[in-house]
Amino acid sequence: MLRDAVASLELSGQSQAARQWANAEFxxxxxxxxxxxxxxxxxxxxxxxxNNDQIYCYVCL
Known part of the structure; x- marks a missing residue:
């Protein structure tokens, strides 16, 4: 589940994901x-x- 994958990101993982996302899309x-x-x-x-909740995130950049 994407929620769990995002929840498990460490600081270094956030930075790496942001760099790859920026390079690919922005x-x-x-x-x-x-x-x-x-x-x-x-x-x-x-x-x-x-809390065993779901998340919904709409992103418009």
Whole structure:
């Protein structure tokens, strides 16, 4: 489940995922913004796992 995969991201994993995402979809300068976004999403996913909740995230960039 994507929620669980995001919840398990460590800080280094967030940075790596943001870099790859920025390179694939955006400019390299987007990495910092995506890292902040992934940190918040990781926190949300971790809380959802603890509460056995689902998450829904709509992203429009």
């Amino acid at each position: 400019s390299a300068t987007a990495k910092d913004s995506l890292t902040v976004f992934l940190a918040a999403l990781t926190d949300l996913a971790r809380r959802a796992v603890v």
